[in-house]
Amino acid sequence: MGKIETCLSPELIHLYNIREKNIVIVDIFRATSTIISALANGVSQIIPFSNLEDCRAMQSQGYIIAGERDGRKADGFELGNSPIAFLNGNYSGKKIAMTTTNGTLAIEKSKEGANNIIIGSFLNLEALSQYLITKEQDVLILCAGWKGKFNLEDSLFAGALANGLKNFFSTDCDTTIALENLYDCHKENLKKIISLASHTKRLQNENLEKDIDFCLIPNKYSTIGIFNQDSIKSIQG
């Protein structure tokens, strides 16, 4: 039986052994939700960048550039970080270069040594759970958090994923136990507790309530997003 662990922030990743593990990257508001929405709506690949200028430079190579800082679209970028932008199919077949405040940094920190880097979101929760169960390898959930700190929405997703995996994986990780219990207490009304999160308020102040609601839809897509050789592609859906 594989084991499951959760790391609450990229700032703590050095405390975990990531070798030979399936790392699930979680940035619910909004990077990983946006990546799954993009792939499910026909985007062919996404290259994540932690640095804004490196990302911007990809425009000259035919990439659509998506850039966000502190919840807002970065200057001069075609796209920000909204999962809704892909729903009309305008980006089907396109390649995206993407940089966000937290999510792309979390991917960057997992690059060395992980077995697979897999994108986690409520949008593909059930498909992701099935994928991990089939793989039978140890799982490490890495929450992107907010500028190094714990955040509520990534943590509740970690709890939801741990809840779905608990009959198939064992854990001796206190973080996973706590978050699975927190999710279990609030699963009937996740929006209520997530409405208390600091990033929810930040997005509401930017009139991004629609994005919040979209990111919390469970199991809309069956797409699995895998980071491999510098880009994220869909292997399903």
Next chain:
Amino acid sequence: MGKIETCLSPELIHLYNIREKNIVIVDIFRATSTIISALANGVSQIIPFSNLEDCRAMQSQGYIIAGERDGRKADGFELGNSPIAFLNGNYSGKKIAMTTTNGTLAIEKSKEGANNIIIGSFLNLEALSQYLITKEQDVLILCAGWKGKFNLEDSLFAGALANGLKNFFSTDCDTTIALENLYDCHKENLKKIISLASHTKRLQNENLEKDIDFCLIPNKYSTIGIFNQDSIKSIQG
């Protein structure tokens, strides 16, 4: 109205502004529980050390030396890290030099700039809450965790303290919101969820079940422990 925040590990403390705040150090199993028990049972002062040898050297200066690593009494130390050792009054009036795996390091990391460093435990929860309410200063709860990682018992204590303070302090800290909710779900049977914690199992393997039960007794003492000028003393009780 003062604000309340929670830091889940000394590894994340650099992300917080500790100036002008009351920092509550939490290491439920067992350092901060042991400190409160010691002070409540007449110990005159406790000097915390992060380093084992620095602590040992205090023996020649008339201190009782207490040392623990990985849950076990360190070689050559008179005391380990058990709160029960003080109940018979044998150490009344004595001075203790103490080093533990996590708790004393958390104190070390808070030394620079905090307004007050205050010892947190279930044993003095109600008295501590009243003290913080009276002070009307911003509060930062610092969980000692386990070797840099989140742990369940410190986090649940943080949730319990946040729960007691919530009518008197505001928060925009996701960690505090999550832990207050987790505590609220489990307050009727804290032992049940804490029995799942990795450190509970570690202590049970060392036959320290009595210590676990003792550390979870709420409001046994009214002692407040304050770290000031390198030592912890009681200001009440």
